[in-house]
Structure formats: C-alpha cells, structure tokens
Amino acid sequence: MTTLKIAFRNIFRNRRRSLMTILAIGVGAVAVLLFGAFSSYMILSFQTDTVRRTGHLAVFGAGYFDFGVGNPGAFGISGYQDVMALIEGDPVLKPLIVVMTPSQAISGIAGNYADNRSKTFFGEGIIPSSRFRMRQWDEYGVGGMPVRPALTDEDAEGGVVGAGLARILGLCAALDVTPCPTAPKAKAPGHEQIAAAAPRDFSLLVAEDRPTERPSGSEHGRPQIDLLAATAGDAPNVVSLNLNSAVRLGLKDLEDNYVAMNLAKAQQLLYGRGEHKVSTITLQLRRTEDLAPARARLESLVGEHQWDLEVRDFRELTPLYDQALSFFLFIFSFIAAIIAVIVLFTIVNTMGMSVMERTNEIGTVRALGVQRRSLRWQFVAEGCILGAIGAALGAAVAGLLAFAINHSGVTWSPPNVAGKELLHLYLFRNPELILGTWAGLVAMSILAALIPASRAAKMPVVDALRHV
Amino acid sequence: MVIRLRDVSKTYKEGPVEVAALRGMSLEIASQSFTMVVGPSGSGKTTLLNLIGCIDTPTAGNIEIDGHDVASLDDRSVTEFRARKIGFIFQHFNLVPVLSALENVEYALLLSKISATRRREATLAMLKSVGLYEQRNQRPNQLSGGQKQRVAIARALVKEPTIVLADEPTANLDSQTGASIVELMREMQSRSQTTFVFSTHDPQLMRHAEDTFTIRDGALVDHRRGMAQ
Numbered sequence: 001m002t003t004l005k006i007a008f009r010n011i012f013r014n015r016r017r018s019l020m021t022i023l024a025i026g027v028g029a030v031a032v033l034l035f036g037a038f039s040s041y042m043i044l045s046f047q048t049d050t051v052r053r054t055g056h057l058a059v060f061g062a063g064y065f066d067f068g069v070g071n072p073g074a075f076g077i078s079g080y081q082d083v084m085a086l087i088e089g090d091p092v093l094k095p096l097i098v099v100m101t102p103s104q105a106i107s108g109i110a111g112n113y114a115d116n117r118s119k120t121f122f123g124e125g126i127i128p129s130s131r132f133r134m135r136q137w138d139e140y141g142v143g144g145m146p147v148r149p150a151l152t153d154e155d156a157e158g159g160v161v162g163a164g165l166a167r168i169l170g171l172c173a174a175l176d177v178t179p180c181p182t183a184p185k186a187k188a189p190g191h192e193q194i195a196a197a198a199p200r201d202f203s204l205l206v207a208e209d210r211p212t213e214r215p216s217g218s219e220h221g222r223p224q225i226d227l228l229a230a231t232a233g234d235a236p237n238v239v240s241l242n243l244n245s246a247v248r249l250g251l252k253d254l255e256d257n258y259v260a261m262n263l264a265k266a267q268q269l270l271y272g273r274g275e276h277k278v279s280t281i282t283l284q285l286r287r288t289e290d291l292a293p294a295r296a297r298l299e300s301l302v303g304e305h306q307w308d309l310e311v312r313d314f315r316e317l318t319p320l321y322d323q324a325l326s327f328f329l330f331i332f333s334f335i336a337a338i339i340a341v342i343v344l345f346t347i348v349n350t351m352g353m354s355v356m357e358r359t360n361e362i363g364t365v366r367a368l369g370v371q372r373r374s375l376r377w378q379f380v381a382e383g384c385i386l387g388a389i390g391a392a393l394g395a396a397v398a399g400l401l402a403f404a405i406n407h408s409g410v411t412w413s414p415p416n417v418a419g420k421e422l423l424h425l426y427l428f429r430n431p432e433l434i435l436g437t438w439a440g441l442v443a444m445s446i447l448a449a450l451i452p453a454s455r456a457a458k459m460p461v462v463d464a465l466r467h468v
Numbered sequence: 469m470v471i472r473l474r475d476v477s478k479t480y481k482e483g484p485v486e487v488a489a490l491r492g493m494s495l496e497i498a499s500q501s502f503t504m505v506v507g508p509s510g511s512g513k514t515t516l517l518n519l520i521g522c523i524d525t526p527t528a529g530n531i532e533i534d535g536h537d538v539a540s541l542d543d544r545s546v547t548e549f550r551a552r553k554i555g556f557i558f559q560h561f562n563l564v565p566v567l568s569a570l571e572n573v574e575y576a577l578l579l580s581k582i583s584a585t586r587r588r589e590a591t592l593a594m595l596k597s598v599g600l601y602e603q604r605n606q607r608p609n610q611l612s613g614g615q616k617q618r619v620a621i622a623r624a625l626v627k628e629p630t631i632v633l634a635d636e637p638t639a640n641l642d643s644q645t646g647a648s649i650v651e652l653m654r655e656m657q658s659r660s661q662t663t664f665v666f667s668t669h670d671p672q673l674m675r676h677a678e679d680t681f682t683i684r685d686g687a688l689v690d691h692r693r694g695m696a697q
Binding site for chain 2: 361369371460
C-alpha cells in the first residue's frame with residue numbers, strides 16, 4: 001500500500017472533479033503540442049526554403065558580405081575553380097556536402113530596347129542544374145519539390161526575370177504574366193523618363209553592341225532584353241538575354257528587380273574579357289546539424305591556404321530566419337505560459353478542495369503518526385498523477401489530431417513562398433516537444449499541488465480532527 | 469505509572485476571549501489499566517485525551533508519557549512517538565474511506581519498520597480478534613457503525629501501543645452496539661495488557677473501568693479505583 005496507490009484511489013474518489021481537472025490539463029497539452037508542432041513545421045519549412053535558396057554556407061571574397069552588393073565585381077573570388085576543387089576533395093567536408101555551386105551576383109540596368117523601356121535590376125549568374133539540385137533539398141520532409149527550371153545549363157543565352165520586372169519592361173504579355181495591366185501614363189513614369197535615368201544613351205550603347213544582322217526585341221520567339229552593367233574595371237558593358245519565363249518569387253521587391261542567367265553570361269557581363277570570377281561559392285549540406293563542423297572546417301581551410309575569403313552561414317545571409325525563429329519561440333512561450341497558469345490554478349483549486357474535504361482525514365492520519373513530509377507527498381503525488389494523466393491524454397489527442405491534419409491534404413501558402421504547400425504538424429518527429437510538454441505539465445501540477453499540500457501538512461492535528 | 473500530568477493547563481483563544489479547557493490538572497494513570505475519564509460535555513475530557521495523545525500541547529504544566537516529557541518534543545519526534553506508542557479510537561471512527569478494513573488496520577503498521585509479511589499476518593490476526601476477518605476487503609462505507617469502530621479498535625491495537633486513547637467511542641453507536649464495543653475493548657485490553665484511557669459521559673459504561681477520573685470545568689473533581697466488575 002504505497003503513497004501512489006492511495007493517491008490513485010483519492011483521485012477516483014471525486015471522479016467528476018478529477019475528470020474536469022484532467023480534461024483542463026489535457027486541453028492545455030493539446031494546445032501546447034499542436035502549436036509547438038505547427039511552430040516546428042514553420043521553422044523547419046522556413047529553414048528548408050532558405051537552405052534551398054542560399055545553401056547552408058557561402059564563401060565570399062573578404063569584405064563582400066558587408067560591401068559587395070554595391071560593386072560585386074570588385075570582390076570576385078579569383079581562381080574559384082581551384083578553391084572548389086580543394087573543398088570538394090577535403091575528406092571532412094566531402095561527405096557533408098550535397099551541392100557546391102558557384103554564382104555571380106550582378107546589378108545594372110535591364111532594357112527592352114524594342115519598346116524603349118528600362119529598369120534597374122539585380123540578379124545572379126548561376127549553374128541552373130546545381131540550383132535545381134539545391135531546390136530538391138528536403139531534410140525535414142516539407143515537400144514542395146520544384147518543377148523543372150526554365151533555365152538550363154546548355155541555354156547560354158537564356159535567362160529568367162521576376163514577374164514584376166517583366167511587367168515594367170512591357171514583356172508581361174510575351175511571358176504570360178498575369179495580370180498584365182497597361183501602365184497608367186499619369187501616375188507611372190513614362191518609359192522615356194525611366195530611360196532618361198539610364199546612362200547618357202543606353203539605346204545607343206545597346207545598338208553599338210548588338211550585331212547588325214540580329215533582329216532586336218526577340219530571338220526564336222523568345223523576348224529579348226539587354227543588360228547594362230559596369231565591369232570590374234568600371235567600363236560599361238552590355239549583354240543580351242533571351243527570356244524563357246517570368247518567375248514568381250513571393251516578394252514584390254524581388255519580383256520587380258530579379259534577373260537570373262547562366263553563370264558564364266553573368267561573368268561575360270561583369271568581367272568582359274578579364275578573368276572570370278564568382279562572387280559566391282555556395283555549399284549545401286546533407287544535414288543542418290553538420291553546419292557547425294562544416295563551417296569550422298571550411299574556415300580552417302581558408303586559414304590554411306591563406307585565401308582572402310570569408311565564410312557565412314544561412315542564418316547570417318537571411319536574418320529573417322532568426323527573427324522568425326524568435327517570433328515563433330516567443331509566441332510558443334507565451335501560449336505555454338498561459339496554459340501553465342491555467343493548469344496551476346486548476347490543480348491548486350482541485351487540490352485545495354480536496355484538502356478542505358479531507359481535513360478530518362488529515363488530522364486522523366497525523367494522529368496515527370504520519371509525518372508532515374509524508375502527508376505533503378501524498379497530496380503532491382495526487383497532483384502529479386492528475387498532471388501525468390491529463391498531459392498523457394492531451395498528448396494522445398494531439399497525436400490523433402496531428403495525424404488527421406497531416407493526412408487531410410490541407411494546403412496553404414507560407415510567408416515569402418510563392419505557391420501552396422501541404423500543411424504539416426511536426427509532432428511525431430519532435431519527441432522532445434512531446435516529452436517536454438508532458439514533463440512541463442507534470443512539473444506544473446506538482447508545483448501547484450505543493451501549495452495545498454503544504455497547507456495540509458501544516459494543519460494542527462487537533463484543529464483538523466475538529467473539522468466537520 | 470505510564471501517564472503523569474502535573475499542573476497542566478490548556479487555554480484556547482476564541483477571538484479576543486480566552487477559554488480555559490483545563491485548569492492546573494494533575495493526575496497519574498497506571499500502566500496496563502482500563503481507565504475512564506468521565507464528566508459532562510464541555511468538562512475538558514477531549515482536551516485531556518488530546519494532551520495525553522500528544523496531538524495538542526499544554527499551555528502550562530508537564531506531561532510525561534511512558535517516561536518521556538512529551539511537551540519538549542518537536543513535531544517530528546512527537547509524531548514518531550505517536551506512531552510507536554499511542555493508538556487512537558475516535559468517536560466518529562475516522563477510518564480512511566479509500567482503504568478497505570484490512571488496509572485501514574495495516575496503515576498503522578506502515579509507519580513502523582516491519583516486513584510486509586509480518587505486517588499482513590499481524591493485520592489479519594487483529595481483524596480476526598475483532599471479528600471482522602470476513603469483512604476485511606470492505607470499504608468503510610460498506611460497514612455498519614459497530615463494524616467501523618471494531619476496525620478502529622483493530623487499527624489502534626495492531627501496532628501494540630503503550631496507550632490506547634478512546635474519545636467517547638460509543639457516542640455514535642446504539643446502546644447495545646456501544647456495550648459490545650466496550651466489552652471488546654475491555655477484552656482486548658486484558659489480552660494485550662495495554663493501557664486504555666477512555667472518555668465517556670455514559671454512566672452505564674462506567675462499570676467497566678478499573679480507574680475512573682471525573683472532571684468538571686477543566687478540573688479533576690474525583691478519582692476512584694477498582695470500579696470494574
């Protein structure tokens with residue numbers, strides 16, 4: 001006949017009250033677990049989206065991270081193929097890396113020469129097949145696999161633009177961008193004005209650069225734009241790009257400015273006949289948990305070879321990731337705190353009533369020789385059992401709900417993501433959340449039971465025996 | 469002597485008013501006696517038993533139980549002392565409702581360090597002694613008043629205490645059952661050679677006492693020996 005056995009029997013003594021207490025704890029557990037599972041999904045989904053775009057680690061020329069956006073050509077990584085070969089051959093890094101790819105950031109002015117429209121742009125030169133492999137990274141089973149990209153490695157003259165940029169350049173109809181409104185003349189600056197913001201005579205530069213035999217405005221049915229940028233040597237340079245499609249990127253600012261092309265084309269624009277460099281070597285790892293050792297090894301390699309390079313991880317590249325993480329942790333903590341207070345008051349109330357009803361019994365067992373400490377533990381055990389049953393029930397219900405939601409096919413559009421994704425609740429892959437919630441609720445129950453338990457233990461025996 | 473009280477007073481505060489429940493009482497109770505404390509309601513019988521039972525402390529005076537000055541013990545020590553030396557039988561039986569008759573009796577032994585086997589044997593033997601072996605698995609709400617008090621007697625005696633205190637144990641029983649309970653207590657006392665101190669205001673039960681203390685208004689007014697028949 002142990003304390004636990006007696007505690008169990010006392011719980012079943014007032015079944016309705018115990019049931020209501022267990023249900024209150026259970027509902028609290030469901031709320032915490034489902035929101036925790038949703039937060040976990042949101043964070044991992046965001047991490048997945050970020051890692052698919054930026055990789056886990058980026059190697060830049062020293063100073064590029066802070067100052068390179070204004071002049072990417074000035075911070076190019078010289079001999080990047082050698083650097084990549086050394087990284088690829090490193091026995092520590094090799095098994096950790098799933099994709100390593102170079103890219104060149106670029107900015108300048110994009111012009112639709114045929115329609116006499118232009119707009120500043122920023123973009124990148126990439127290796128499309130490597131980017132496609134990066135988009136397939138899915139460590140956490142988020143899903144949302146990418147469709148085949150519009151740009152291929154073989155399409156040296158091809159490119160894609162953001163849907164907004166296509167609209168501004170008057171190419172939305174040609175690239176099937178919807179909606180495709182006509183720019184109101186009174187409000188939007190006319191193309192003459194935009195063109196005036198460009199160098200003295202962008203059209204002339206383009207016309208000089210363009211081979212005379214090539215028709216302007218389109219090639220093989222693909223709309224064509226011209227990109228003007230300053231080379232690393234500060235000389236103006238122009239290349240033409242045949243647009244395959246306009247892409248949705250989830251952020252208007254990005255869509256209004258983005259241009260992507262093959263790496264060689266970007267290098268041609270930025271470095272002309274000089275050495276072709278890259279601004280970034282992106283590394284995507286198999287598992288995010290390898291980030292710290294991979295970064296340490298990479299930095300060690302940089303130091304060993306005295307490369308003038310710097311290493312940054314995806315959290316530094318996307319500060320919004322940490323902000324989102326903090327945001328969800330804050331909301332989760334807030335909800336958990338509210339639930340904890342509710343559980344605390346529920347248990348205090350239940351155990352308080354139990355102490356009041358059992359005052360005479362408390363006096364009796366104390367008279368029989370039960371120590372205060374044992375009596376306190378008796379009530380704490382009862383609170384603990386209530387908490388344990390309620391939290392376990394809540395975990396079971398949350399598990400069923402999570403299973404149902406995960407298999408219901410509900411889709412939604414996460415922030416900053418174009419298109420819909422399946423809604424997942426990451427409960428089962430998150431045993432620490434389940435155990436933590438269960439343990440937290442049990443701990444709250446014990447804490448809550450301690451107050452009335454201490455009151456019971458301190459009760460004078462004679463007063464308790466006199467209580468009717 | 470197993471119980472000695474010297475100039476014991478007990479005053480309760482009820483708001484601003486002080487109520488004297490015992491006024492300088494001195495008495496001695498012999499070891500292995502069947503002693504009654506008699507007196508009208510409010511005379512201080514329960515207060516006296518509470519002080520002897522170490523569940524209350526005197527305002528003044530000394531109480532010695534089995535050679536120990538119990539007033540000087542701290543809560544932990546006095547609780548342990550009660551667990552070993554004192555058995556209680558209450559007017560309202562005071563059984564733990566979630567425990568069966570057997571578990572209620574065994575509960576008293578849980579506080580002593582004896583093996584589970586010996587504990588169970590002693591409990592069953594005690595239940596047989598009070599005639600409740602067959603009802604051992606019944607909860608208090610399934611027992612009659614007389615049966616409940618028998619369980620309480622078994623619970624008080626199973627740990628073989630030095631003193632058993634019974635505060636008006638027959639007050640909630642009909643006269644026939646009450647008489648049988650007193651008979652049982654008398655029989656158990658003579659068998660176990662334990663000191664029984666029993667309070668009542670029922671004159672019909674007084675014939676069982678070996679020693680009778682009469683108190684009134686918190687003071688000892690009479691002490692008679694050898695009334696038991």
